[in-house]
Amino acid sequence: MCVAMFAAGLLLSIATPALGQEAMQSAYHDYRLVPVVEGLVRPWSIAFLPDGEMLVTEKEGRLRVVRDGLLLPEPVQGVPEVVSAGQGGLLDVVPHPAFEDNRLLYLSFSKPNETERGTTAVIRGRYENGALTDIEEIFVAVSEGRGHYGSRLVFDGQGHLFITVGERQASPRGDLYAHPAQDPSNHHGTVNRVYEDGGIPEDNPFVGDPNIRPEIWSYGHRNQQGMVINPETGDIWATEHGPQGGDELNLVQPGLNYGWPVVGYGVNYGSGTAIHEGTHKEGMEPPVHFWVPSIAVSGLLLYTGDRFPHWKGSLFAGGMAGEQLARLTLDGQEVMREETLVQGLGRIRDVRQGPDGLIYLAVDGRRGEATAILRMEPVETR
Numbered sequence: 001m002c003v004a005m006f007a008a009g010l011l012l013s014i015a016t017p018a019l020g021q022e023a024m025q026s027a028y029h030d031y032r033l034v035p036v037v038e039g040l041v042r043p044w045s046i047a048f049l050p051d052g053e054m055l056v057t058e059k060e061g062r063l064r065v066v067r068d069g070l071l072l073p074e075p076v077q078g079v080p081e082v083v084s085a086g087q088g089g090l091l092d093v094v095p096h097p098a099f100e101d102n103r104l105l106y107l108s109f110s111k112p113n114e115t116e117r118g119t120t121a122v123i124r125g126r127y128e129n130g131a132l133t134d135i136e137e138i139f140v141a142v143s144e145g146r147g148h149y150g151s152r153l154v155f156d157g158q159g160h161l162f163i164t165v166g167e168r169q170a171s172p173r174g175d176l177y178a179h180p181a182q183d184p185s186n187h188h189g190t191v192n193r194v195y196e197d198g199g200i201p202e203d204n205p206f207v208g209d210p211n212i213r214p215e216i217w218s219y220g221h222r223n224q225q226g227m228v229i230n231p232e233t234g235d236i237w238a239t240e241h242g243p244q245g246g247d248e249l250n251l252v253q254p255g256l257n258y259g260w261p262v263v264g265y266g267v268n269y270g271s272g273t274a275i276h277e278g279t280h281k282e283g284m285e286p287p288v289h290f291w292v293p294s295i296a297v298s299g300l301l302l303y304t305g306d307r308f309p310h311w312k313g314s315l316f317a318g319g320m321a322g323e324q325l326a327r328l329t330l331d332g333q334e335v336m337r338e339e340t341l342v343q344g345l346g347r348i349r350d351v352r353q354g355p356d357g358l359i360y361l362a363v364d365g366r367r368g369e370a371t372a373i374l375r376m377e378p379v380e381t382r
Contacts, residue, residue, distance in 0.1 A: 028310035059089035078132035083118035087147035138198025148223040166223035172261035205255035226300030239297035242266035248287035259284035295322030299350035305357030318348035
């Protein structure tokens with residue numbers, strides 16, 4: 001489907017004057033926000049398919065379809081059971097890079113297990129005629145805890161899938177070096193790399209070490225809910241939640257320890273007392289960028305389109321508690337400046353670039369109220 005048809009199909013006539021007509025200003029581009037579709041409950045992730053459909057996960061366990069600008073009433077059938085409690089539920093959805101040929105969709109979710117809180121898992125299945133079939137479970141994290149499932153999925157175009165797993169809210173008290181995120185014999189606080197079918201690549205950094213999970217690419221993370229790969233350089237960028245303060249943007253590299261909870265920039269909730277023994281330590285990788293106070297980072301986008309030419313190459317990080325979109329200007333692997341966009345319109349859970357080169361935002365209603373997918377459109381200045 002051509003870009004023009006896709007854009008026409010998604011744009012609804014429901015745009016309100018406050019969102020659809022009011023121009024917002026930024027350093028390089030003025031823009032407006034237009035509702036694409038409304039009526040979603042706790043949307044977590046957006047995916048675009050070659051035929052023009054948009055898929056949206058709802059955290060409670062539904063995979064929804066937007067077709068020709070309309071939210072279909074029936075969710076996709078065949079989605080696995082999820083632990084829909086707290087931060088758990090149906091989380092990321094990503095089509096296989098060759099989806100047009102193989103129809104494979106990948107879903108991450110909190111999987112029920114012998115504990116009430118479940119663990120992070122990933123399945124893939126064939127999506128046809130409104131249903132998922134031929135479902136295969138390709139990854140199940142060795143982790144347990146209350147929340148913080150992580151759960152972003154990214155393909156690298158080289159036959160690999162990267163999967164984030166959060167530290168499951170394990171308490172950062174006592175011996176910080178004994179924290180589960182510092183123990184790579186489990187998957188707490190990790191970025192993992194597997195083949196597209198779930199197999200383990202032989203060149204993963206810890207393959208052959210009997211004390212480390214072979215899927216692990218990096219460890220010492222907290223709760224990484226944003227991840228993207230630069231298609232030109234192969235750089236892997238991930239955003240992770242800090243506690244009270246200390247959200248991070250990390251350049252994720254194989255075999256490295258990112259320090260949670262030994263080092264960081266946050267403090268304990270409420271009391272403001274110290275967690276970490278410092279902000280830096282030899283052998284632990286510091287963040288490229290951090291936020292104090294936290295904005296509660298979520299979805300992450302590396303913009304490669306032409307509709308906002310001065311934003312090309314920027315990272316866009318969604319903020320939930322901050323109700324904002326942070327644009328980060330990169331110079332290679334350094335963040336040179338930050339600009340705050342889309343303020344005060346809700347908790348931005350996901351950020352995606354559409355086939356039309358525009359930027360799409362999933363707004364998450366914490367109390368379960370229906371929310372919208374919004375689109376950022378350029379406004380010509382006079």
